[in-house]
Amino acid sequence: MLKPVLLILVCLVLLGLSIRLFYRGLRQTGTERVLGRLTQGQPQPVPTKTSWVGLDRAFLRAGLGRPSERLGVWLLLWAFGMLLGFVTGGWGGLLVLLLLPPLMLRLYVNWRYQRRLQRMIEQLPQMLDHTVRSLKSGRTLADAVLGAIDAAEDPLKNAMGRIQRNVQLGVSLPDAAADLAELYEKDELRLFALGLKVNHRYGGNASELLENLIKMIREREQASRQLRAMTGETRVTAWVLGCLPIGLAGYFLATNPHYLLAMWHDDSGQIMLASAFGLQVVGSLALWHMLRSV
Structure with missing residues (x-):
C-alpha cells in the first residue's frame, strides 16, 4: 500500500511544480516590457548557463555565496542521510530524509533572500540620497553612484558591489544596474536601473529623477506597512x-x-x-x- 501513497505524493509535487511554472509564466510586469522596448536594437550579453545556474542564483540572492564548489559534499551527506533513514525507519524514514532536507533548504534560502532584500530596500533611499548630493556637488552620475555604493552599508553594499565589478570590467552603468535588478527581481531596483538607462540614452536632470525615486520608495514602504497592519x-x-x-x-x-x-x-x-x-x-x-x- 506504500507504493500508491508514494505515487500520490509524487503526483502532488508535480502538480505543484506545474502550477508554479504556469504562474511564473504569466508574471511579466510592465517594467519588463518597457525595458525590452528600451533595449531593442542594442547588443545583448549572452548569458553563460550551467546546470546549477538556478541553485547558484538562489544562493547569491540570499548572500550565501556559490554552492557549486561544495555541492558534491552536500549530495554525499544527503545520500548518507537517506541511507541512515532507510536503515533506522525503513521506507518511511527514507521518504522523510528524501523530501525534508531540500524543503528545509528551500525555505531557509527563501527566508534569507526575503530578509536580505527587505533590508536592501530600506537602505536604498539613503544610497540614492547620497548620490543626489554628489550630483549636486558637480560629480558625474557614474561617479556619484559608485561613491554612494562605497558609502553604503551591508547588505546593500555587498549586493551593489556587483555593479562596481561590472563597471570595472567595462560594462556600462545602466547595464550593470539592470543586471542587478534582474538578479534580485525587485521593482525598486528595476526602476533604478530604468532611470539610469533613460538618463543615459536621452539625458535630463538625474538628481530630480533620483529624488522622485526616493519619494516613491518611501511612499511604497509606508503603504506596505499600512497594508500589513490592516x-x-x-x-x-x-x-x-x-x-x-x-x-x-x-x-x-x-x-x-x-x-x-x-x-x-x-x-x-x-x-x-x-x-x-x-x-x-x-x-x-x-x-x-x-x-x-x-
Missing part, C-alpha cells in the same frame, strides 16, 4: 487554519498514538491519511497564495 487579522487567521490540522495530528500522536497508527496499518486508513495529507498541502498552497496577494 491585513494582520487575515494573515493570523490563515496561519491558524494552516497549522490547525497539523496541531491536531500532533496532539493525537502525543495523547493516543494507536489511533493514527491503527489507521496507517489499514488499507482504507492509509488512503484516508494520504488524502488528508494531499488536501492539507493543497490548502496550505492556496492560503499561501492568498497571503501573497494581500
